Amino acid sequence: MPELPEVEGLVRALAPEAVGRVIQDVSISPIVVESKERGREAIIKGMSTEQFIQNMKDMTIVNVTRRSKYIYMDLERNGQSYLLVSHLGMTGAWFTVNSIEEVMEEKFRRHIHVTFTMKDGGLLIYSDIRRFGELRLLNIEADHPPLLKMAPEPFDDDACTHFIDCTLLPRYARKPIKEVIMDGQVISGCGNIYATEALFKMNIHPARKVERISLKRKQELFQVIVDILQESIDAGGSTISDYRNINGEAGTMQDRLKMYGQKECPTCEVETKSMQIGGRTSVYCPKCQR
DNA sequence: GGTTTCCACCGGCAGC
DNA sequence: TGCTGCCGGTGGAAA
Numbered sequence A: 001m002p003e004l005p006e007v008e009g010l011v012r013a014l015a016p017e018a019v020g021r022v023i024q025d026v027s028i029s030p031i032v033v034e035s036k037e038r039g040r041e042a043i044i045k046g047m048s049t050e051q052f053i054q055n056m057k058d059m060t061i062v063n064v065t066r067r068s069k070y071i072y073m074d075l076e077r078n079g080q081s082y083l084l085v086s087h088l089g090m091t092g093a094w095f096t097v098n099s100i101e102e103v104m105e106e107k108f109r110r111h112i113h114v115t116f117t118m119k120d121g122g123l124l125i126y127s128d129i130r131r132f133g134e135l136r137l138l139n140i141e142a143d144h145p146p147l148l149k150m151a152p153e154p155f156d157d158d159a160c161t162h163f164i165d166c167t168l169l170p171r172y173a174r175k176p177i178k179e180v181i182m183d184g185q186v187i188s189g190c191g192n193i194y195a196t197e198a199l200f201k202m203n204i205h206p207a208r209k210v211e212r213i214s215l216k217r218k219q220e221l222f223q224v225i226v227d228i229l230q231e232s233i234d235a236g237g238s239t240i241s242d243y244r245n246i247n248g249e250a251g252t253m254q255d256r257l258k259m260y261g262q263k264e265c266p267t268c269e270v271e272t273k274s275m276q277i278g279g280r281t282s283v284y285c286p287k288c289q290r
Numbered sequence B: 001g002g003t004t005t006c007c008a009c010c011g012g013c014a015g016c
Numbered sequence C: 001t002g003c004t005g006c007c008g009g010t011g012g013a014a015a
Helices: A004-018 A030-037 A049-056 A145-149 A159-167 A177-181 A192-201 A215-234
Strands: A023-028 A060-067 A070-077 A080-087 A092-097 A112-118 A123-128 A134-138 A273-277 A280-284
Touching: A004 A060, A004 A070, A004 A092, A004 A215, A023 A049, A030 A049, A030 A112, A049 A134, A080 A092, A159 A177, A159 A215, A177 A192, A177 A215, A192 A215, A192 A280
Parallel strands: none
Antiparallel strands: A023 A112, A060 A070, A070 A080, A080 A134, A092 A123, A112 A123, A273 A280
């Protein structure tokens, strides 16, 4: 499951491989073409597969950056700029290779859905096992309004203030803290794994109402989230089920997780508990987290 | 109009 | 062995 640190690692590896190259042609897997023909928004969002293929031809990749868990590819053709926004969903992955056979793992090779053939003969491949990811071609970011509603980058100066301000709004104040810190409009890029870890480190019960946490504790919690995201970026991300970086390599952050996926609390050795919060499985220590 | 709830998008896998 | 149901990041429709 790629979260912010995993996307950051991917972007850092992808940018030097992709920037400056020109797309010659695009092919889309039959299964995605069929889904789109049945009217579903499968991977290619906001336009037909034919439109996407035509629109992507002759594009130069100008830059590759990250915004929250999204990959932003700046594109240019005939002096006009475009933006390709990619989200990895649960199981998306990008590969730069010279042939399909270079995608080492069979499960990714079996689920290649978009293949960009570059003018230099190389391939830029998007693979996605569960097809929850997306590729959305825009003129500018504002053409897809939800992108503008994203919280600031967690490492930006105004991110903590934004988080605190949100927690004071009526629509967030009575919600469980875990649901709120995982909301992309409140904090960018904090998914289930890192929310679970941060709440454990802070000894806060994931179901605790936001209004029952002091300002000081909320500020500390935010800093813990930022620190864990940074620690994970430095460790190459967490490799849980299907995430791989551009070279097909795994990260090591999963070995440093203290609560996510654990059966026993590493502090007090009590058996962990699990409950649904905001529709997502939440693991916690019933003794340490209050 | 703001807010909450529900559903769609899917393959893998646990459990029966 | 084969079937059923559950899981999940995000957007959009419905209530």
